[in-house]
Amino acid sequence: MTHTVIGGGLAGLTAALELARSGAKVRLIEQHHELGGRAMTTVKDGFSLNLGPHALYLNGATHRTLTEWGILPSGTRPILKAGSYMVTGGVKHPMVRDVASLATCGFLSVLEKIEAGRMLTKLTGGAVGIGAGLTIAQWLDREVSSVAVRRFAETLIRVSTYCDASEQSAEAALQQIHMATGGVMYLDGGWQSMVRSLADYARSLSVTIETGTQAKAMEPNTILTGIPPEVEQLSGKKLPKLTPIRLAALDLALDRLPEDAAIFGLGLDEPLYYSLHSRWAKLGPDGGAVVHVGKYMGSRVSDAAAERAQLEHFADLLMPGWRKHVHYARFLPEMHVTHAVMGLDGRPDVDALGIPGVRIAGDWVGPEGMLADAAVASGRRAAQSIQREA
Numbered sequence: 001m002t003h004t005v006i007g008g009g010l011a012g013l014t015a016a017l018e019l020a021r022s023g024a025k026v027r028l029i030e031q032h033h034e035l036g037g038r039a040m041t042t043v044k045d046g047f048s049l050n051l052g053p054h055a056l057y058l059n060g061a062t063h064r065t066l067t068e069w070g071i072l073p074s075g076t077r078p079i080l081k082a083g084s085y086m087v088t089g090g091v092k093h094p095m096v097r098d099v100a101s102l103a104t105c106g107f108l109s110v111l112e113k114i115e116a117g118r119m120l121t122k123l124t125g126g127a128v129g130i131g132a133g134l135t136i137a138q139w140l141d142r143e144v145s146s147v148a149v150r151r152f153a154e155t156l157i158r159v160s161t162y163c164d165a166s167e168q169s170a171e172a173a174l175q176q177i178h179m180a181t182g183g184v185m186y187l188d189g190g191w192q193s194m195v196r197s198l199a200d201y202a203r204s205l206s207v208t209i210e211t212g213t214q215a216k217a218m219e220p221n222t223i224l225t226g227i228p229p230e231v232e233q234l235s236g237k238k239l240p241k242l243t244p245i246r247l248a249a250l251d252l253a254l255d256r257l258p259e260d261a262a263i264f265g266l267g268l269d270e271p272l273y274y275s276l277h278s279r280w281a282k283l284g285p286d287g288g289a290v291v292h293v294g295k296y297m298g299s300r301v302s303d304a305a306a307e308r309a310q311l312e313h314f315a316d317l318l319m320p321g322w323r324k325h326v327h328y329a330r331f332l333p334e335m336h337v338t339h340a341v342m343g344l345d346g347r348p349d350v351d352a353l354g355i356p357g358v359r360i361a362g363d364w365v366g367p368e369g370m371l372a373d374a375a376v377a378s379g380r381r382a383a384q385s386i387q388r389e390a
């Protein structure tokens with residue numbers, strides 16, 4: 001029996017590998033000519049640009065799976081010390097990373113520092129069941145009284161979950177923040193290195209990979225990993241209403257890094273992100289730099305011109321003079337970082353379609369993790385589930 005996997009992103013590649021590793025025959029179909037989906041990297045004149053900022057969580061399902069399979073690509077864990085900032089009212093303050101660095105923080109009063117210290121301990125502590133049954137907005141309403149401390153907490157929630165949506169489950173967000181305290185890794189060559197590792201491994205296990213082929217119908221023994229509307233169309237089944245989460249991204253390849261460029265920055269009063277990825281990973285020619293700037297949009301739709309102006313302004317603050325050194329700039333106003341916010345009702349599981357011999361996977365599926373980790377965890381879970389049924 002041959003299993004078909006539709007989609008060659010992280011969920012599809014993982015599902016195909018999980019099946020092939022247990023001896024199954026697998027065919028993987030990807031509609032684009034390149035594999036990777038949203039984990040794709042654009043290579044231009046020696047610069048490698050992910051589709052917006054991409055960091056691999058060291059304690060997440062993706063890192064765990066790549067390590068277990070012996071195919072983890074090279075990369076480096078960023079250390080956010082000197083040159084890392086939190087920005088409010090257009091002013092840069094040294095990054096607050098932990099309770100100790102709160103003592104010297106310039107954007108909170110003494111009383112607010114005490115409240116922020118308590119909040120930081122709760123956010124990162126990983127206590128079981130904390131926030132259960134509440135949305136993140138309800139949990140913050142209960143836990144925080146100061147506006148400044150709430151902004152600080154929301155900033156940490158955004159950077160760990162990529163989600164600026166009030167309906168997100170507090171329990172899931174707090175688990176994700178705790179997981180993220182383990183750090184992240186920026187990959188040499190961008191996320192395409194991970195896609196290549198997975199694809200090479202799949203080919204070595206005789207998975208048949210067809211790119212440039214769009215699946216128009218669904219056969220038995222299939223795992224679907226496209227986006228929810230595509231899955232509904234192919235399966236003829238209705239899914240529960242899902243809310244996608246968006247990010248507006250400004251990806252910059254610079255011939256030279258301006259002297260005073262920051263390494264990392266987060267907005268406190270605006271949902272903004274900045275990171276000099278090439279400080280840590282090999283992403284471009286010697287002397288060049290790759291910087292990702294982003295705006296967490298939550299479930300809101302972008303106003304492209306306004307978001308771009310805001311991102312460029314944030315880059316001006318953190319990297320004065322950058323405009324003179326642009327080799328290549330790409331603005332992506334509306335990237336879907338995930339196709340389902342993890343709300344109080346959870347996400348559909350791999351067997352949610354209720355069709356025998358058919359499973360789903362992706363960053364909007366299953367109980368485990370968020371973002372790429374949800375894609376990988378559900379890819380493995382879908383493969384195991386379909387095999388149990390066979």
Ligand SMILES: Cc1cc2nc3c(=O)[nH]c(=O)nc-3n(C[C@H](O)[C@H](O)[C@H](O)COP(=O)(O)OP(=O)(O)OC[C@H]3O[C@@H](n4cnc5c(N)ncnc54)[C@H](O)[C@@H]3O)c2cc1C
Nearest residue numbers: 007009010011031037038052054055215226362363371372
């Ligand atoms: C800007 C941005 C930043 C991100 N940052 C991070 C981060 O820092 N850390 C993190 O963990 N995650 C991050 N993510 C999330 C991560 O990239 C995604 O969760 C992950 O790549 C999704 O993988 P997937 O396989 O579920 O979906 P996709 O990558 O969307 O793959 C689905 C694939 O299916 C194919 N397909 C669909 N329909 C068909 C069909 N009918 N026939 C054939 N092929 C089909 C599509 O072409 C696509 O290649 C980020 C995402 C974005 C957009």
